[in-house]
Amino acid sequence: MTTDQTGAGLPAELVALRRSIDNIDAAVVHLLAERFKCTQQVGRLKAEQGLPPADPAREEAQVTRLRELADAAGLDPVFAEKFLNFVIAEVINHHIQIANPAVARHPGSPSGDAS
Amino acid sequence: MTTDQTGAGLPAELVALRRSIDNIDAAVVHLLAERFKCTQQVGRLKAEQGLPPADPAREEAQVTRLRELADAAGLDPVFAEKFLNFVIAEVINHHIQIANPAVARHPGSPSGDAS
Numbered sequence: 512m513t514t515d516q517t518g519a520g521l522p523a524e525l526v527a528l529r530r531s532i533d534n535i536d537a538a539v540v541h542l543l544a545e546r547f548k549c550t551q552q553v554g555r556l557k558a559e560q561g562l563p564p565a566d567p568a569r570e571e572a573q574v575t576r577l578r579e580l581a582d583a584a585g586l587d588p589v590f591a592e593k594f595l596n597f598v599i600a601e602v603i604n605h606h607i608q609i610a611n612p613a614v615a616r617h618p619g620s621p622s623g624d625a626s
Numbered sequence: 627m628t629t630d631q632t633g634a635g636l637p638a639e640l641v642a643l644r645r646s647i648d649n650i651d652a653a654v655v656h657l658l659a660e661r662f663k664c665t666q667q668v669g670r671l672k673a674e675q676g677l678p679p680a681d682p683a684r685e686e687a688q689v690t691r692l693r694e695l696a697d698a699a700g701l702d703p704v705f706a707e708k709f710l711n712f713v714i715a716e717v718i719n720h721h722i723q724i725a726n727p728a729v730a731r732h733p734g735s736p737s738g739d740a741s
Contacts, residue, residue, distance in 0.1 A: 524671055528665075539661075539709075540699060544701040545650055546647060548700070549650070576648065585663070591655055591658075594655075
């Protein structure tokens with residue numbers, strides 16, 4: 512197997528895979544930046560309209576849909592659900608901070624206008 | 627504000643934002659499916675070549691890069707780092723399962739060929 516000078520003697524195939532992983536991670540980070548822009552607008556809108564922050568039916572629909580998409584794409588549906596919960600926890604954290612900047616970051620809070 | 631019939635009386639703007647969130651989530655799920663394909667190849671390659679599963683220098687470089695990308699994209703760099711750690715934990719979990727299918731899922735394991 513050949514090695515790549517930029518990969519400090521690592522196999523070229525490993526260096527190439529790492530470049531793909533880095534590209535994918537960059538794409539995901541930019542998509543998540545867009546997602547948080549959307550959820551910030553959702554938070555503002557719900558506050559303006561007096562809508563409840565949490566919507567369990569919406570969250571359930573999101574989980575079901577993402578598990579199906581993951582399954583079709585060859586991704587573990589359990590991981591897809593964990594990922595969604597991870598992101599939603601951060602959204603809730605943002606909303607708590609927006610509502611009350613004095614509150615410490617608390618990603619494990621139980622519910623919020625994440626959807 | 628107008629409402630959208632498909633959104634059960636919700637403001638049309640909220641329904642539109644949710645559709646964008648759903649599209650972004652679908653894109654992220656598909657990118658993560660591709661990412662796990664890459665890391666599975668990395669795992670196989672490292673095993674074939676007798677390379678160590680963990681590479682702390684690589685992981686440090688990934689964290690630094692993603693934090694910078696996140697900052698430039700308006701995403702909290704702390705969240706970007708948490709996200710990377712979350713994904714790497716799952717990669718390690720996959721590799722543990724591949725290496726020893728009898729081992730229970732354990733996403734919190736300390737290190738692995740996640741990079």
